Every structure is written in structure tokens, then in C-alpha cells.
Amino acid sequence: MKVRIRNLGAIGEGSIDLSKRINLLCGYNGTGKTYFSYVIYGLLRNRMHIRANDELSDRLINNRMVTEEIDFELLKNYRAGMLRGLKDDIDTVFGIGVDVVEKLFSDFSIEYEETDEEFIQTILNASIDETSKVQGVNVAIQKNAGESQVTLKIVDANIPNDLIGGFRLLLNSFIYYTLAVYPISGVDVFPVERNSIYTFSKELSIRKQEAMDNLQLLVDKEKKISKFDIFFNSKRYPLPVKDGLMIAEDLAELKKTRSEYYDFAEALEAELLRGKVQISSDGEIQFRPTKSPRTILPIQMTASIIKTLSSLVVYLKHIAKPNDLIIIDEPEINLHPDNQILLARLLARLANAGFRLLVSTHSDYIIREFNNLVMVSQRENSVVRRMLESMEYKDDEYIKKEELGVYYFSYKTKRSKQVTVSPVPIDRFGFRVKSIDEVIDKQNRITEDLYYSLKYGEQSE
Numbered sequence: 001m002k003v004r005i006r007n008l009g010a011i012g013e014g015s016i017d018l019s020k021r022i023n024l025l026c027g028y029n030g031t032g033k034t035y036f037s038y039v040i041y042g043l044l045r046n047r048m049h050i051r052a053n054d055e056l057s058d059r060l061i062n063n064r065m066v067t068e069e070i071d072f073e074l075l076k077n078y079r080a081g082m083l084r085g086l087k088d089d090i091d092t093v094f095g096i097g098v099d100v101v102e103k104l105f106s107d108f109s110i111e112y113e114e115t116d117e118e119f120i121q122t123i124l125n126a127s128i129d130e131t132s133k134v135q136g137v138n139v140a141i142q143k144n145a146g147e148s149q150v151t152l153k154i155v156d157a158n159i160p161n162d163l164i165g166g167f168r169l170l171l172n173s174f175i176y177y178t179l180a181v182y183p184i185s186g187v188d189v190f191p192v193e194r195n196s197i198y199t200f201s202k203e204l205s206i207r208k209q210e211a212m213d214n215l216q217l218l219v220d221k222e223k224k225i226s227k228f229d230i231f232f233n234s235k236r237y238p239l240p241v242k243d244g245l246m247i248a249e250d251l252a253e254l255k256k257t258r259s260e261y262y263d264f265a266e267a268l269e270a271e272l273l274r275g276k277v278q279i280s281s282d283g284e285i286q287f288r289p290t291k292s293p294r295t296i297l298p299i300q301m302t303a304s305i306i307k308t309l310s311s312l313v314v315y316l317k318h319i320a321k322p323n324d325l326i327i328i329d330e331p332e333i334n335l336h337p338d339n340q341i342l343l344a345r346l347l348a349r350l351a352n353a354g355f356r357l358l359v360s361t362h363s364d365y366i367i368r369e370f371n372n373l374v375m376v377s378q379r380e381n382s383v384v385r386r387m388l389e390s391m392e393y394k395d396d397e398y399i400k401k402e403e404l405g406v407y408y409f410s411y412k413t414k415r416s417k418q419v420t421v422s423p424v425p426i427d428r429f430g431f432r433v434k435s436i437d438e439v440i441d442k443q444n445r446i447t448e449d450l451y452y453s454l455k456y457g458e459q460s461e
């Protein structure tokens with residue numbers, strides 16, 4: 001799934017191949033990496049509603065399994081609708097007013113890079129086996145490579161009567177969303193604000209703020225207000241922050257669900273956090289340190305690394321699904337260099353466990369470790385194989401260069417007003433990020449000049 005974006009804030013033009021297991025966004029501050037990530041999140045989160053297929057849903061409810069021919073014309077229209085929906089809702093994605101959209105994003109455009117025919121061929125060649133909830137009902141969708149039909153199976157033993165109406169309404173949309181975003185199954189995002197979401201979720205409550213916004217609308221006698229104005233009014237937070245707050249408000253219910261990646265979350269807790277992230281009965285995040293297992297700390301009393309990574313732990317324990325795209329803005333926040341390296345390895349393990357990652361980073365430690373992981377992947381090389389015996393890399397800690405995309409955000413010249421997004425070459429040794437390498441080289445030269453001038457200059461005086 002390749003997407004091209006134009007005129008997004010400072011970004012003049014850039015494209016990305018979301019079928020890669022890991023995509024890395026690099027470059028100076030203020031070059032649009034967060035904007036880019038937000039737009040990708042907004043696009044993939046945009047589950048369009050299409051007309052319900054009552055005949056299909058009735059057959060599935062009655063027979064528990066059906067095979068249905070893919071309507072490729074409907075699929076093409078669905079994908080086009082996702083692009084239109086993103087452009088129409090760009091104010092919601094960034095949490096801004098329509099007047100700001102007209103100033104900043106009036107020329108914004110987004111498109112798929114592959115033609116409809118290329119996409120249809122991709123779907124025909126696709127092999128799909130996923131299970132998702134459709135209005136609370138677990139449904140498996142399967143497709144064999146080379147075939148133009150999908151098979152649907154109801155996994156649950158029974159469907160509660162109060163879920164049937166919503167299930168019938170959303171089933172067709174679920175099918176075409178699954179096909180439209182292939183090979184991705186869903187999207188989750190961890191913005192830089194993640195280290196505050198659980199700490200201040202009560203104060204930043206979405207429901208509380210929406211109630212205040214709606215009250216303000218109601219007391220404004222000069223405005224003509226419809227129910228739709230009230231429903232769609234709140235733009236207090238960007239969509240990734242708003243979604244994070246919604247999860248934080250629903251933790252008591254969320255803890256009842258256990259994802260198949262629960263063990264992965266426990267590994268993250270053991271290796272990086274040195275303790276357990278848990279959810280109390282009333283939906284509060286707590287931490288139990290390994291060295292003091294009888295101590296239970298509220299999230300506001302924990303170390304910054306725990307505040308930063310607790311949302312990822314909760315996601316892996318209770319939300320994660322195979323082939324999800326995980327978007328992380330600056331994973332290095334609040335992490336000491338040794339933990340940045342460990343997190344880079346964990347991200348590689350996530351990719352090899354079936355996730356896709358879109359990561360924006362300024363960390364030289366993460367970039368260096370990604371380069372190491374590219375070299376580690378060449379285990380058929382006898383030299384690498386011998387070296388690995390003395391290193392501490394796990395079997396699933398590697399990155400194949402074919403599964404990695406690296407993009408450099410930069411102004412062409414100092415006078416340029418627009419950022420270009422350029423793919424970075426990757427070879428068997430990894431890749432270079434110009435902006436980081438230049439700064440480190442300069443700092444090393446200054447350090448060496450100062451050191452030798454002080455050391456040997458004193459002796460010559």
C-alpha cells in the first residue's frame with residue numbers, strides 16, 4: 001500500500017510504502033514528520049460506512065460461514081472514499097478549526113500510488129486470514145491467493161440479540177475495510193503526548209470536555225444549533241491524542257480482554273520497565289516494581305520511562321492484533337541510551353511477530369541499532385554467525401533490509417520553503433541519516449580539538 005502526500009504543512013511532497021514491516025522517519029525538527037504520521041493514522045483509521053448487505057449478513061448468521069465474491073468496483077469506491085474522508089476531516093485529525101485548515105492545508109492532497117488495476121491484482125494475489133470484532137462479534141475473514149472470493153466465519157458460539165442489529169449494519173463495511181487497507185489490519189498510534197495521557201486522563205477527560213463544549217454551544221443564544229453541530233463540535237485535541245484519552249477512560253472495561261500478544265507485553269515489562277503495569281478495578285494505571293512486589297504505585301509516582309511505555313504495554317496486553325500498523329512518534333522519549341537500544345531490538349521483534357511499524361526518531365542510538373539489526377539479519381554469513389555467538393541478540397531480533405523503509409525529511413536548500421521526503425538508500429550495512437551523522441561528526445571534531453589542545457597545549461607552554 002503506497003501513499004503519496006502533497007502540500008502538507010511544510011512538506012511539499014512525499015510518499016511511503018506501508019507494506020514494509022518497518023518505516024523510519026528521520027530529519028531535523030520542524031520538517032513535518034509528525035504531520036506525516038498523523039495523516040497516515042487518519043487515513044487508516046477512517047473506516048468508511050457503506051450500505052449494509054442484509055442478505056449476506058442473514059446468510060452468515062444462519063449458516064455460521066459463507067463465501068462471497070469480492071465486488072471490485074465497490075472496493076475501488078471504498079478506497080477512494082477513504083481519501084475523500086481524510087481530506088474532509090483533516091480538521092479533526094489535527095484538532096483545529098476549519099479556518100486554520102484553509103490557511104495551512106488548502107492545497108493538501110493525498111493519493112494512492114498504485115493504479116486501481118495494480119491494487120486489484122494485489123488483492124487477487126493476497127492470502128488473508130484475520131479475525132476481528134464486528135460490533136462485538138468475532139468474525140474470521142479468509143481469502144486464498146489467486147481467488148476472488150472471501151470466506152467469512154462467525155467464531156463466537158452465540159450472538160447476543162442486542163448485537164445483531166449493529167452486526168448486520170457493519171459487516172459489509174468490515175469486509176471492504178479489511179481488503180482496502182491490505183496488508184494492514186488496523187492502526188494504533190503513540191504520540192509524544194503519551195507520557196501524560198494516563199497521568200492526566202481524568203483532568204483531560206474527553207467526555208468531560210465535550211460536555212463543557214456542548215454546554216457552551218447551548219448557552220450561545222445567537223447560534224442555531226443542530227444535533228449534528230453538538231455531536232461533531234469537539235476539536236480540542238488532535239485525533240491521536242483524543243483516541244489515547246478515550247482508551248484511558250475505558251481501561252476498566254479494556255482489562256477484561258486479553259490479546260494474543262500479552263506475553264510480548266510481559267517481556268517488555270521485564271526487560272525495560274523492571275516491573276508490572278496493571279489496571280486497577282476502577283480503571284487506573286498502576287505499577288508494581290519487580291524489586292518491591294508488594295508496592296503498588298499510581299502512575300503519577302512512577303519513573304518517566306514507565307509513563308512513556310505504559311500505553312504500549314496496555315496496547316500489547318489488551319488491544320493488539322496481527323498486522324496492525326503501530327505508529328510511534330519519538331520512541332526514545334525519557335529513555336536512557338541503554339534502554340533506547342533495547343527498545344530498538346524490541347521494535348524489531350514486534351515487526352517479526354507480525355506487526356508493521358511507522359517510527360519517527362531523532363535517536364542516534366535507535367538508528368545505530370537498526371543498522372546493527374540489518375547486519376545481524378545476514379546470519380547465513382559465517383563471520384556474522386560466529387560473532388553472534390558472543391553477542392546477546394535473540395533469534396527474532398533482526399531487520400531484513402527489504403522489509404525496511406527509511407525516509408529523510410529536509411529542505412533542499414536553506415532558502416527552500418518546502419520539505420522534500422526522500423527515500424534513504426539501504427544496503428547490507430544499513431543506512432545513514434545525514435542530519436544526525438553531520439552533528440555527531442562535528443561534535444566529535446570539537447571534542448578532539450579541545451582535548452588535544454588542552455592536553456598538549458599545556459605541555460608546550
